[in-house]
Amino acid sequence: MAAAAGRQPPGPAEGEAPAAGREAGAGGEEGEGRAKGGVEAGGCYLALCARPVHFEKANPVNCVFFDEANKQVFAVRSGGATGVVVKGLEDRNPISFRMEDKGEVKCIKFSLGNKILAVQRTLKSVDFLNFIPDSPQLEYTQECKVLPEKRTLKLLKNQSINVNWYMYCPESSVILLSTTVLGNVLQPFYFKSGTMSKLSKFEIELPAAPKSSKLSLSERDIAMATIYGQLYVLYLRHHSRTSNSTGAEVVLYHLPREGSCKKTHILKLNRTGKFALNVVDNLVVVHHQDTETSVIFDIKLKGEFDGSTTIHQFVLPPRSIQPYQIPVAGPPSVTSQAPVPCKLYSSSWIVFQPDIIISASEGYLWSLQVKLEPVVNLLVDKGKLMDFLLQRKECKMVILSVCSQMLSEPERGSLSVIATVFDKLNNEYKKYLEAEQSYTMVVETGLSRSNPLLKRPVRTQAVIDQSDMYTHVLSVFTEKKEAPHKFTIAVLMEYIRSLNQFQIAVQHYLYELVIKTLVQHNLFYMLHQFLQYHVLSDSKPLACLLLSLESIYPPAHQLSLDMLKRLSTANDEIVEVLLSKHQVLAALRFIRGIGGHDSISARKFLDAAKQAEDEMLFYTIFRFFEQRNQRLRGNPSFTPGEHCEEHVTFFKQVFGEQALMKPTTF
C-alpha cells in the first residue's frame, strides 16, 4: 500500500493546479503572444496523443488535481459537494462521486487500484475514504500507514530531517528530499513492500556559488525519471551570467539502488529561457517556451566523454510539437465547424513526469509521443539514425523502411553506409539470440529452479531478424530490379557478410535470393566461386536448387554432389542423383564405400542399369546383387520380395541361363 501520501508537508499549494503538480520551469507570467522563432513547418517529431483526457477546465468553483502515480485527473467541483470526476489516460470510464464539502481541497488522490481515496484539506492531516465494494464509505483521518479494514493508519518509520521540499517518483518508489540551507543536498529514500530504506545522499552542483544562504535549488528544476531502466535525477541548470557556459543545460545524476549517486550526463541546451522536461521512450525531451520548440536527447548515443561525464548535444534540430487540433465537441450537426488549433507551449501548460502535459485552461491531459518517421529525414547520418531508432519502442517498421529507402533511388546509400546499417541491426539481433540461447540452456539444464530471477529475454522491436529483412526489404528490392545487378548482389553479400560477422546462421532463403539473382544475370562463374569458398552454406534445399540449375549450368551438378557429400546426412539423395544420371556403378560404389550396400534395394539399381542400356553394366550390377544374396542368405537367387523377376528374365535372355550364378555349398 502506498503510504507516502501526506507524510511530508505538501508543496506550496497553487490556486489552479496545486499540490502534486509542479511546473518544471514553464512559468505562467510570460505572455502567450510570442512569435514562433524560426520553427520550420515539417519534421515535427513530437506530438500530443490523439486521445487526450478531457476534463472540466479549472475555474473558481472547479479545482483540478493531477496524481502522477495513477496518472489521473481529478476535477473537484465545490469542494466535492457537487461532484468529483476522476479520469485517467488508460481507463476510459471516469469515476464520479460526491463527497462532503469539508473545506478547500489541497490535494486528492487514489491509492493504487482506486481502493482508497486520500484527500488533504489541512496542512497536517489527510482524510481517507474507502472505495472497496461492500465497505461503508465513511471518512477517517490519520497520519500514517492505512489499514482499511480497521480504518486506521500505521506508522512505518520515522525520520527526522529538515526538509525544504520533496519529490516522489511513483515509477521507482523513490522519494527525494531537499535538505540543507541551500537545498542542494538531496536525500533519497526507497520504498519497497512496506519498508523504507535510506539511500546515500548527494549534492547537486549549483551553477555559481550563491551569494547568500538562501534556498538555491528549486524543486521546479529537479525531475526524476527512469531512463533505460535506470533512475536518474534530472537537474535543469540555468544559464548563469558569471560562468561562461553557452546556455542552460540538463545535468543527469544516476541514482542506483545501491551505491552512490553520480553525475553522468550533461545535456547541452545552447539556449536560455524557460524550459520544461519530459521523458518519452527513454528520450529526454526539453521544451523551450521562448522559441516554442523542443529538443530531444538520447543518453545512449555517443557523446563527448570527459572522463566522468558524457556531454550530449541534441539529437535533432529543434522542432515544435506537431500542431494539435482541438476536436469541437457538441452534437453531430455542429461538428462541421472547423476544429480549433490548440495553443502549444501555452503558459498554462503544466508538465509532469514522465510524459504528461496538462493544459489546465483548456481542460486537456495529453501524453507526449515521439514520432519516428520525421526523424528519418532529419538525421542524415544513417549510422546515427540506426543507433537512435534501435532504442525506440515502435521502431521496427521505420527501420525496415529506412533499409528499403537506402537501397533504392533517389536516396540510395553507399555500400559502406549499407554495411554499417546491417552491422548495427545484426548486433542487436545477435544480442537477442545470445540471450535467448543462454536462457534455453539454463532451462534445459534444469538450473532455472535455482535461479528464480531468470526471465525469458524480451524480444523488442529492435530485433530485426533475417525473415524481417527478407520479407520487407531484400526480396522486394531484388524483385524491383531497379538497381544494377552488381549493386543488388553487393547488397545481398553485404548482408550475408554482416550476419557471418556476428556469427548468425544464415537462412537458406537468403542464399536462394543470391542464387536467383546470379542466375538471372547469367553470373554462373560468380556463383561457382561463392560456392567454392562455402560462402553459401551447405543445406539440402540449396543442393536441390543447384541440381535444378544443371541444365543451364552443368557444373552445378558437381557443386550439388559436393554439397550433399559434405552434409553427410544426404546419402540417399546422392544415390538418387547418380542413378538418375545412369551412373549406376558410381552409385553402387558410393553406397558400398559408406557401408550401406547390404540394405539397398536391388530392384532400384537393376532398373537404373537396364535404363542405361548398357548390357555389361547390367551384368555387373546383376552379378553384384547375386553375390550379395549369396553372402547374406547363402543363395544367389533373388527372393520374391525383391521383385526382381523381370530382371532375372532379362538377364537370362541376354546372357543365357547358364550365366546365372550357381549356389555355392559349403
Add this chain to the structure above:
Amino acid sequence: MVSGGCRPQAQDGGGGGGRPGEAARSDPSQFLHLQPQARAQRGREKKILFYHPNEVEKNEKIRNVGLCEAIVQFTRTFSPTKPAKSLHTQKNRQFFHEPEENFWMVMVVRNPIIEKHKDGKPVYEYQEEELLDKVYSSVLQQCYSMYKLFNGTFLRAMEDGGVKVLKERLEKFFHRYLQTLHLQSCDLLDVFCGISFFPLDKMTYLKIQSFINRMEESLNIVKYTAFLYNDQLIWSGLEQDDMRILYKYLTTSLFPRHMEPELAGRDSPIRAEMPGNLQHYGRFLTGPLNLNDPDTKCRFPKIFVNTDDTYEELHLIVYKAMSAAVCFMIDASIPPTLEFCRKLDSIVGPQLTVLASDICEQYNINKRISGAEKEPQFKFIYFNHMNLAEKSTIHMRKTPSVSLASVHPDLMKILGDINSDFSRVDEDEEIIVKAMSDYWVVGKKSDQRELYVILNQKNVNLIEVNEEVKKLCATQFNNIFFLD
C-alpha cells in the same frame, strides 16, 4: 603464319644447344602457320605472318610451311572436322593449331638427344617418344590465348589494318613472348593451365567480397576486378576462360618481374609522404611508377576479354599491397588519368594493406587449426575441370617464373600418359602404374576431377597402394564428392 622455336629437355648437356649440323642456330625449333585462302593469289611467302627464328632462309621457310599445309590438308580428307594435331618425325614433333578459321599456328619442337659414343666418336640419338603431344599442343594453344589477351583476335587485327597490322602485332608480341616460354619444364600442369586458389575461411572471403564491391562502387569506372593473394586467386569478376589466361600472365610474367626488386629490398613501398598520414604498402604493378611526378605516364596494358561475345577492350590496372594483388579492369575508352590513379592509390592502398594483413593472419590461424603445417606426405597433382582449380605438391618454385617438378621426368611422363588415357573416355577411371625403383603412380578420374598421386614405398602391393590413395582422399579431399 606464326612460327616459334622451342627446345625441350635438352639432354645434350644444356649450354651447347645447337642441333647437330645446325650449329649456327641457337634455337633449334620452329613454328609454322598457314592461311590457306591466301594461297591462290599470293605466293606462299605472303602467307607467313610470323616466323621464328626469322633468320631462317626464305626458301626453307616456304618449304616448311608448305609441308605443314600439305599435312593438314591431307589429314582433313580423313577427318574433316579434326585434322592432324601433331606430326611425329625422327628429329621433331610438329604441333598444328587452328585458333581462328583459316589461321594456323604451328610449333616445331625438337626431340631430345642423347649423346652416345661409338668407336670413340660421339653419336646422337633422338628420343622420339619423350615428348607428350598434349603438353605441347596445350602450350601452343596458350600462346594463342596469351596473344589474344593482349591483342584481340587475328581477325580483328585484319579488320583494323589488314595483314600489315596483324604482322606487326604478331612480331611485337611473339618476339618477346617466345623468349619467356620454358619448354624444357613443361609438363602436366601446362595441359591443365589451371588456377591455384588461395584457401580461405568464409569470413575473410566475405570481407574481400565487401572490399571489392566497395572499391568498384568508389572507382565507378571499374568494370571487373580480380583479387589474388600469394599469387593464388581468390576472386575473379572476369569469366573463367579469360581469368585462366590472365592468371597465367600474372603468375608467370608480371608478378615474377616485380618480385625481384622486392626481394632485393629496393623500392621500399612505405610512402610516408602520403597526405593525411595514410601510410600503406600499396603500389602499382602496371601503370604509373611515381604518383608524385606530374609527368608520370599512366599507361596500362590493354587486354581483350569476352572475344567470342561482347569483345571488350580493357585497361589492366594491377595494384599490390604486401601479398595481396588486385586487378582493376576499366573500359579502354576511358583512359585512366593521373588523378584517377592517385584516387585509386589513396582509397585502395590503406584498405588493401589492412586486408592483406588480415588475410595473412587468418590464413596462419586456419593452417594451425587444420594442422596443415606439416609437410605433405603425398606428392600429388589435383585438377578440377569445372573451376580449373589446380593443386600440386610436386612442383616447386625454382625461379620466379618457372615451377619445376620435384620428381624424375620419367614419372612426370607417366602422369602425362595417364592424362592422355583419361581424356580419351568420358567415364570415371582409375589407373595404377608400377614405375621404376619402388615408385607407384596412381591416376584417378571422378566426374570432372583428376588426381595423380606418386607414392614411393618399398615392397607394397596394389591393395596397399589403393589404401594409401584412399587415405589421401579422405584427408585432402573429404569435402568434395570424389568416388573411391
